[in-house]
Amino acid sequence: MGQVRVGTSGWVYPPWRGTFYPKGVTQKRELAYLSERLGSVEINGSFYSLQRPSSYVKWAAETPADFVFSVKGSRFITHMKRLKDGHELLANYLASGVLALGPKLGPILWQLPPTLQFDAGLLTDFFEALPRTTAAAAEVAKRHDHRVDPAHTTTDADRPLRYALEIRHPSYVTPAFTDLLERHGIALVVADAAGKYPLIEEVTSDFTYVRLHGHDELYVSGYTDEGLDQWAEKVRGWAKQGDVFVYFDNDAKAYAPRDAVKLQDLLVQDRLAD
Template identity: 50%
Template sequence: MAQAGGRIRIGISGWTYAPWRGVFYPKGLRRKDELSYAARQVTSIEINGTFYGQQKPQNFAAWGAAVPEDFVFSVKAPRFLTHIRRLREVETPLANFLAGGLLSLGPKLGPILWQLPPSFRFDAEGMARFLDLLPQDTEEAARLARRHDDRLKGRAVLETDACRPLRHAIEIRHESFRDIRFVDMLRARGVALVCADTVSWPRLMDATADFMYCRLHGSEELYASGYNDAALDDWARRCRAWASGREPGDAERVGPRGARVPRDVYVYFDNDLKVRAPADARSLMGRLKLLAADGTPRR
């Protein structure tokens, strides 16, 4: 639902979790129908399978067909690029990722999430080189995708139905990224710095792009602890501030305030181990008046 400027989307990180069956998902719901059900409870979902391996184009087509028209996915970039190659010599793997079916999502393609490993230290030269590779729109992504290698021969998606901006968000997990040079290079390229709520990694709220991207992993127990009423009230207040062009009064930043412009806001609950993510997402949506009287998301 559009707020005063930016649109706030609240969602979950992934949707295929056995403990959710019979709790979040109704008993007897077919597994192939879980995405469709989840997408009618929230307004965005992170696709996690892309992190673990190359997906087939038909997977993206099926995911796009299973969700409402105004639904948006974020897509987690492959760990092969972030954890194995560590953002070095990634031109061909990046082309393979982009050619693997992302463009089939059309207007349902939201930000691409680049999650770095906890051992990944900030390297200004290497980070700048990687950021300069990232396509800024879907036409540029299609051109890069055409550089894929033979592993995708005959099953690559190399066209986009329209030229749309392509958003990128980087999640850091090492204290060395508390560096103004990092914030400045993100801001110069319009790449978002993920605000990760966790006990384990830095939580920064520098506004570096025209959108904010938050991942709520559980502030007390990683991937498990839920969010109480006070915490959800805090996140609702932050979302309203970002969407209206302000910054929260408690924003933890490395650099100065960003431009005073309304921002779209994406918030994903990743505290899935105890089936807290869907309930917390819905609770936050209620606070932001993103739910209709019948409990369905306002669209």
């Protein structure tokens, strides 16, 4: 059985204060509080802008030893450059501090824009540019330009790097796409997005990556007990094939942490029953 980690997409949300975060938990303590209740979290800020190495060091220090961060890839690469010029842009992204998470670095998530259609050649070029170990990533990071200062271009140990890809255009619903992911060892994100984007539940790597954006209304609706039971059953099946990462992104009304804790509890009950 693979290891299952359940978390949320980000952790800094005002609506969570006084609901998930009790009064008295300051904003500086929010990550520490979440990490005591869940096993992982997605770093979202890295999607919008390059973070600083000191931030990654701080986040790692605030969480338990077995906690894992998934890190969202830069939208400059996915949305603005649309995966072109990947070699040059990856250096800046990797040098911004991702490797400073050390053993707590989990998968790197690349989310494609809804307007980017399936292009096997474009994806192949991008996948081939991705370093597959932290040592290789450190070498890529050393090629960063002046826009990254300070930079972090070392790794404490050489570990494998994992990548997941989230798609949002219907042209990806084809065996040619999933076959391409399998050849490159990239996990296809299983994304529940209220029917707005494709939902493909095919395992294409040695781990499964799930993003739950809201079943009825994107980013807003919570999951019912029945719905969480159904996702728990799916996670149990995927765990037979490898590790599973599940992140709730229905954050608008503080449903994400509530649902994440509920799903985690269901899966913990499984382990206790065994």
